[in-house]
Amino acid sequence: MYYPEPISKLIDSFTKLPGIGPKTAVRLAFFVLEMEEDDVLDFAKSLVNAKRELTHCSTCGHITDQDPCSICQDESRDQTLICVVQDPKDVIAMEKMREFGGKYHVLHGAISPMDGIGPEDINVESLINRLKDEGIEELILATNPNIEGEATAMYISRLVKPSGIRMTRIAHGLPVGGDLEYADEVTLSKALEGRREL
Template sequence: MHYPEPIAKLIESFMKLPGIGQKTAARLAFFCMDMEEDEVVKFANALISTKRDLHYCSVCGNITESDPCVICQDQSRDKTTVLVVENPRDSMSMEKIREFNGLYHVLHGVLSPMEGTGPEDLNIPGLIKRLQNEEMNEVIIATNATAEGEATAMYLSRLIKPAGIKVTRLAYGLAVGSDIEYADEMTLFRAIDGRREL
């Protein structure tokens, strides 16, 4: 179907977002058209502000308005432990549970030879610099339980262990409320391997 140019451009813009196909993009575009003008302006300003006002922390690589970020500036945090994550969303997820009080380091991806992502494409030099300049006792690697995440974890472990710093990995296994009979072999292996005493 041929849409008027403003709607066609908006649909095209929405389709650039991950997971948004033609139908969803059209539905969103028509929803925006029905919004009050001041709401559309607020929405547009929020997009512009996100792009203009946010940047990456020069210390940890997390998204921030100030540099360094509030977590890196927080003197109450445990400066001896750093949790390495793939992206800023992961650090925000960890912050929601309020159980981790250390620092973060955001890699901005994982090693993926198939996609041409090597160590030089990640925020690994920043991590090594921090480990040399700060008194870290433990690095917790919290990459996803994928082939790329595992490869990244092993690579980081080999880089960090020679410095005498403890390297740990987040435990993986059965999700709360899941049935053992439906779990895949890797999940069951992780559950057995990461078991703990009660």
């Protein structure tokens, strides 16, 4: 279908976003055309500012507009506890919970040989350096409960074990409010494995 070049480019830009197919991209592009010009300029400015002003914390790897990030600077947090996550979005999810009082380390991915991603392609080396320097007593491995996340957790576990630092893995299993009949075998297996005393 023919579109004038400016809208065609806008549609192409939207299709580069994850989860946006061609139909949704067309809908979004035409929505933008209907917006007030000031709103469009604010939207474009927000995109550019996010890209220009955000960086990764040199300590933990989380996204930040200051280095080190506010979490790494916070002296009231437990300095002996690090939670290892795959992405900055995971830090945000953990912080929303308001239960975790330690620090984080963001890997920016997971080991996935099928995708050509090895340990050297994620933020593992700086984690090992932090463990040597920061007096860490416990490492919580909170990678995703899939093949890549499990492989990454196992790899880090093998690297860290000789140091004697306590390592734990977040529990996996049935979600609160979930039904047994709808759970797959892996989820049920993990739920049984992670059972605890009442």
